[in-house]
Amino acid sequence: MAPVIIFLISLILFAFFYHMLPAEVAVHFTMDGNPDNWLSPEMTGVTMLAPQLLFLLMALGIAWGVIRLDRRFSWSESGGVGTGRMVSFMGNILALPQLIILFAMLDILSYNSYQTHILPMWLFLIVVLGLLTAGMLVLGVFIYLRARRAMRGKNPP
Numbered sequence: 358m359a360p361v362i363i364f365l366i367s368l369i370l371f372a373f374f375y376h377m378l379p380a381e382v383a384v385h386f387t388m389d390g391n392p393d394n395w396l397s398p399e400m401t402g403v404t405m406l407a408p409q410l411l412f413l414l415m416a417l418g419i420a421w422g423v424i425r426l427d428r429r430f431s432w433s434e435s436g437g438v439g440t441g442r443m444v445s446f447m448g449n450i451l452a453l454p455q456l457i458i459l460f461a462m463l464d465i466l467s468y469n470s471y472q473t474h475i476l477p478m479w480l481f482l483i484v485v486l487g488l489l490t491a492g493m494l495v496l497g498v499f500i501y502l503r504a505r506r507a508m509r510g511k512n513p514p
Contacts (some may be wrong), residue, residue, distance in 0.1 A: 359452035360416040366407045367459050374466040382469050385487075388473055405462040407443055412451045420448040456485065 375398060380468045383392030395406065464475050 360413045360455055363408045363452055363455040364413045364457055367406060367455075367462060370459075370463060370466065371406060375402070378466070378468040379469060382465065384465055386474075387466075390477075392468070400457055401465065405458065405465070408458050409455055412455045416448045416451040418449070422462070453485075454474040456499055457482070 373491040378398040378401070380397070382398055384392070384396050384401055384404065385392065385394035389394050460475075460481050461478065464478070465473050467473060
């Protein structure tokens with residue numbers, strides 16, 4: 358679901374900003390924030406939305422493939438990870454690169470419409486990776502506690 362939502366947000370944002378874009382859109386910036394590469398508004402849309410669409414199609418393909426494999430091999434019936442959890446994780450993991458592209462697109466649109474950058478890309482990446490690291494730690498603790506509880510149930514004192 359996350360890749361679909363991020364793709365729709367990208368489409369809506371691009372449609373909202375499109376009429377405010379100049380004839381030449383700054384799409385690449387130096388380390389100090391000055392533009393050094395330009396494209397037409399149409400090519401900017403293609404450059405920003407095509408990868409989003411690619412990630413969306415990949416997420417849908419992964420979800421479809423996992424569901425087909427589960428039906429063929431019946432992993433969820435043999436005590437493995439359920440299909441719903443697997444599809445949810447594997448399909449939604451592609452939302453991370455989509456989120457980064459969405460931020461880059463929003464920064465480009467903001468700069469060209471209002472001549473201001475939202476946030477440096479490096480700072481955005483540090484925040485996102487920090488949040489992901491914290492999320493993985495929480496998930497790891499949750500998995501550890503669940504496995505420990507399951508082991509106690511198998512070996513009564």
